Amino acid sequence: MTQATGAPGAQHSALPADLPGPHSRRLGLIAVVATFGGLLFGYDTGVINGALAPMKEDLGLTAFTEGFVVSILIFGAAIGALVGGRLSDRYGRRHNILMLAAIFAVGTIGCVLSPSWQILALFRFVLGLAVGGASATVPVYLAEVSPYERRGSLVTRNEVMIVSGQFAAFVINAIIFQLWGEHESVWRFMLLVAVAPAILLFVGMLRMPESPRWLSSQGRDPEALAVLRQVRSPQRAEAEMAEVQALAEEEKLAQTGGWADLAVPWVRRLLLVGIGLGVFQQFTGINSIMYYGSQLLEEAGFSADAAILGNTLFGLASVVGISVGILVMNKVNRRTMLLGGFGLTTSFHLLVGLAALLMPDNSVKPYALLVFAVLFVFSMQGTIGPLVWLLLAEIFPLKIRSFAMGVCVFCLWMANAGVAFGFPPVVSSIGIAPTFFIFAGLGILALVFIATSVPETRGVTLEQFEDSFKTTHA
Secondary structure, eight states, X not given: OOOOXXXXXOOOTTSOOOOOSHHHHHHHHHHHHXXXXXXXXXXXXXXXXXXXXXXXXXXXXXXXHHHHHHHHHHHHHHHHHHHHHHHHHHHXXXXXXXXXXXXXXXXXXXXXXXXXXXXXXXHXXXXXXXXXXXXXXXXXXXXXXXXXXXXHHHHHHHHHHHHHHHHHHHHHHHHHHHHHTTSTTHHHHHHHTTHHHHHHHHHHHTTSOOOHHHHHHTTOHHHHHHHHHXXXXXHHHHHHHHHHHHHHHHHHHHTOSSXXXXXXXXXXXXHHHHHHHHHHHHTTOHHHHHHHHHHHHHHHTOOHHHHHHHHHHHHHHHHHHHXXXXXHHTTSOHHHHHHHHHHHHHHHHHHHHHHHHHSOSSSHXXXXXXXXXXXXXXXXXXXXXXXXXXXXXXXXXXXXXXXXXXXXXXXXXHHHHHHXXXXXXXXXXXXXXXXXXXXXXXXXXXXXXXXXXXXXXXTSOHHHHHXXXXXXXX
């Protein structure tokens, strides 16, 4: 593949500047409400970390059923991303988020009341459907309501909420365990907390607008313009609406909308780019740290208590990393940040591996491994983590945006599952050093992929990027 760049930093004189005003506050409120879906995503994937031990004792889980209960959510998320994307294209982004909020609540209550591991696994799968659906829908919704000048920071707020949800799960689990740790069903209290943000998401989205770009794709232009007037200055709303309408007409003539579009070379190319981004994001091994951080630290030489404490640093590094990333997201080109991010994570993979291989087994070695692992998490969550979700929300044509997002996120979740299943036995069989050298090798492949294939999207509207990429690769 040749390098695919897409007019980075280009500005369209046809679009007036999006000046601050009441519409800015409205847009900020929409972002806050919609990203409760990301908070639920993070909490439901992180809560199992602290809930698993009392859950295992209460329900009598074996090694097999324990792994099944943990992993079933990942497979549900893969399916939820694929199906959720199609439903979002058909019925609308807002409609999909409302439905997902209800599924989050039902899945959470079902898990809390589960009398056996079989019922628990069933409702964990239901939660997975909601997690996957949210991962495919919320970034697209945010991208489509945002002006291109603020799209990076607004879409990335969803990733902030995901890592904040994971960190909150670690902290809430610790608090609940301190208060009711002697109770055999303490894990049910940990899971129950997720009902509150699910209710807030549902109630909040009732008052939020539909995506203007989706409305236009359905021929509902007056409604689309009304939404744009809520979140843009009057002059900007009119100009942007004209651009959305023009592209929607082109897509109707092209009959875009699903698998048939893969026969179009430039659409197929974008889908392959999106799949590659999702898979390489997971092949950084970030979720090997987020799922098995305490086990990794014990393997490195920490005591069990110290490993649990050290594990909270991974959550803190995630939150700090994503916060720093947001500050520079709209100032640095996407490709530059991705290349820098993979360069950093690959370097820290090598440092973890070299420290594990070459340092003598003394009291310093575990702390060296902890520092390098924390720096890896910080680097990944400040660059690759949010950028991949942002690019997936930006690069696809309007009419298949959620469908293509669903396919890519399905592949992302399957890569997640592969890392989740493979990490413990690989570390057990070959050790920490060779495992992280494997991650470093995958990071080098990712750098080649980004340099040769990933387009630039910063500084242009979704419609401008699509038109430019289509012209270049038709």
